[in-house]
Structure formats: structure tokens, C-alpha cells
Amino acid sequence: MIEIIGLSQQFRQRKVLDNIHLVIEKNEICALVGRNGSGKSTLIHSILGLIPYKQGSIRLAGFDNRSEKWKGIVSYLPEKFQLYPHMTCWENLFFFASATGDAPNEEEMIKHLMNVRLWESKDEQVKNFSKGMLQRLGLAIMLYYDTEILILDEPTSGLDPLGRIEILSILNSLSNKTVLFSSHHMEEIKQICSHVAFLEEGRMTKYKVNEFTEQHLLGGRLA
């Protein structure tokens, strides 16, 4: 469960997030939607404790995100990541698996590489990967961590239709996970999400997915 209460973020004179309230229940898949520059990345970075905040509180699975305890509960996949290009797929996964502080579990690594259909390419250097393969490797890293909460920043951005379908089907197959992912594509949101958290001019509104339309996104300008 992700619980945000009264979160505000201001950079110089500009208020990016204004008294945000958002609760994402356990096992819920929620899309974070908003125009470019609406504060989606700021919100995600605040949730992950990457940007400090003065006003409000954020709790992840019951833990305040200003303590270090939440780190075993959340996995994050940034937008447009590249990983280590000269290392192989297997070496990348091995290194990130060790970031938990425990010795990497090779059986789990094999399972997740097979799950994202990268087992055949495990010895290939990541610099030769397509965008879709890279995104799937990122997902394999997230899945290896097996955390309760997954946060993904535009996981399908820049992918061809087939790549999108692959990523969405992996996300759809997840069970017992609380997922927050930012996206601009209404079709994929409707495909896998139960709720939409809409961010506009620093303010947040949460909708059930079937209540949210593209008109909300355009601020009623289509009507």
C-alpha cells in the first residue's frame, strides 16, 4: 500500500506538487497520468525518497519513506534507463541482485530471465540490446527483488507495439503486487489498470479507470 498525505513540493517559487493526497491499495495497479512537466517524476522521486520534502508524509507498506526500512519493499524502474552497456545481460542482473546485500540467487535469476524471454540472450552485452529487450531486463531486475510495491516510470515509452504488448503482459501477469506506473497511453492504462491518479497543475485526483477519459487529460478542451 502507498499512502501519500498532504504532500507539497516547491522548487524556488514554483509549486510542483500542491497538497497531494493519494492512497494506492494493496494489489492495486494504478496509472499515474499527467501532461509533460505536470510533476509525475517529482512525485515518483518523492515517493522513493530521492527528493526530500518538507510538507506531508509518504508511507510505503506502513513504513515512513524517510526511514531506510521501506527499501526492501519497493522496486523502481526509471524512464529511459540503460544499465551497464558493456556487461552482459546475466552480469547486469547478477550485479543488481547483489544490491540487496544478499548473495544473488542464481535459480531465481534464471527463472526471471526465462520469464521475460531473455534466457537465450543472457551472454550478450546489453549495448547490443533493443529498447524492448532492455526494458524486459529492467523488469527482470524488478521481479528478482520480489517486492510488494513496484513503481515504473513510463515502462513502455519508445517501444514498438509488440514490445508494448510484451511489457504489458508481464505486468498483467503479476499477482499480489501494488503497482504505480506513469504512462501517456490510455489504451494500455485501460488494459491493465484499475485506477488512474491524474496530476494536473500540482493537484491530484484519483479515478476508477472506467471513469477516466481523454477529456480529463485535455482539460475539457475537446468538449
Add this chain to the structure above:
Amino acid sequence: MMYLWKEWKEQSRAKGMWLSLSMVVLSSIFILIESLSLPRAQGFQVFLLSLYDMNVFILPLLSLYICSFAVMQEKEQKTLLILLTKKESYRKFLYKKAFAIQGVTAALFIGWYFIFMLFAKVFLKFDGAAFLAFLLTSLVLLVIFNQIGVFLGSVCKTRMQLIGANIFAWFLLLFMIDLAFLYVLPSISQSNVRLFSTFYFLDPLHTLHFYLETSLGLFPLDHLSRLMEKMVWLKPSYFVGMDLILWIVVAMELGIWFHSKGERS
């Protein structure tokens, strides 16, 4: 150790580090060829000093670039973000990253000098103590500039900014500081020489050169003028130790501080 393993894999498969090494290898060979005309008795010491003097121009620049870009890449490739949301804090990340990159570059460049000395032994009269002094000097030079590189990589936000910062740091430490010292030199007297010396020996390039010259016996410390005696108020090796600790700690802490300040703003 995982960071060291990862850094080795990344650096050894990229071309940048090998290009850097090839520059050091080529210039070392030229210095050796030049030194063959020196008298055999003192040739080895003079050869080592010439080798160090050449290093002063190349190694800092290579160190700055290799290390700063290694840190910058973690930011650009977003691997830093993934790591920070796991068990790492930024401080822990930067410590591990610095340790790893220091280990890889030290193994490479110092490893080369060991191999190179096998060749040099054939042509010059080898002196183990002199070689160790040279090795220590080169290692400290490498470590300090690596750490400055880590600092710049941590502070800069874009590649262009980083390129500019690297050139500026190199130019500042190699040339500008000496110009500033030359400017104040006429006003140095018995009363203020100690203050001058403190600042003078905070510059690792001055300290390391002085340490190497004295260790090789090319600058004897037992016939100094009174002013110079006051100037050298510590053993050269203590000045080296002081510089090493100071630069590592200051560069590391400033790197962490500026990074967290950037996040807050």
C-alpha cells in the same frame, strides 16, 4: 567487491581505459629511449624523475576523465536511481564507486609500471628503493586525481559541464596555482615562509615532486638554506600523507554534500 568486479568488467570492455593506458605506455617508452644516453650510475634515478614529470601532465587528466565519467554514467544510465532505491545511500554508493574505480585504475597503471621496469632493468642500473618511491608517488598522484574526478562526476549535471570542469581542474592545478605562487613569491620572508609552505605543500603536484626528488637523492635535504629549512618543516613523506588524506576526505565529502544540496534545491 561487487562494485570492483562490475567496474573492471565495464572499464576493461570499453575502449577509453585502454586508450589512456596506451598513451602512458608510449610516452614511457620514449622516456626510456631518451634516458639511454644518461650515465649508467645515476641514469635510473633521472629516468624515474623524467617519467614522473611526464606523468604529471598525462595521469591527472586521464584520472579526471576516467573517474568523473564513470560516476556521470551511473547518473545518465539511471543505474544510480535503481541502486539508491535498494540498500544504498548516496554516501555508500560513492564510497564503493570510488573504491572500485581507484582499484581498477591503480591495478592498470601501477601494473604497467611493474612490467615496464622489467624492460628498463635491461638498459639501466635498477634501484629497488628508488622504484618504490616512484611507484608510491605515481600511486598517490593517481589516487588524488581519481578522487577529484569522482567529486566532479558527482557534482556536474551534464556531460558538457563535466568536460569543462575536468579541463578547468587540470589547468588550475597544473598551471594556475603556480602562477599564483609566483605572484606572492617576492614577498616571502623568514616570518611568513611557514604559512607559504603550508599552502605550497597542499598542492599534491609540488609535494609529490619534492618527495620524489628527495627520495631519489637528487635533492639532498642536509644542505638547505635557513629559509628552505623553515620551508620544509615536515618530512616530505608526511607532506605526502597529509595531502593524500586531505584531498581524499575533502573531495569525497564535498561530492556528497553538493549532491544532496542539488537534490534539496
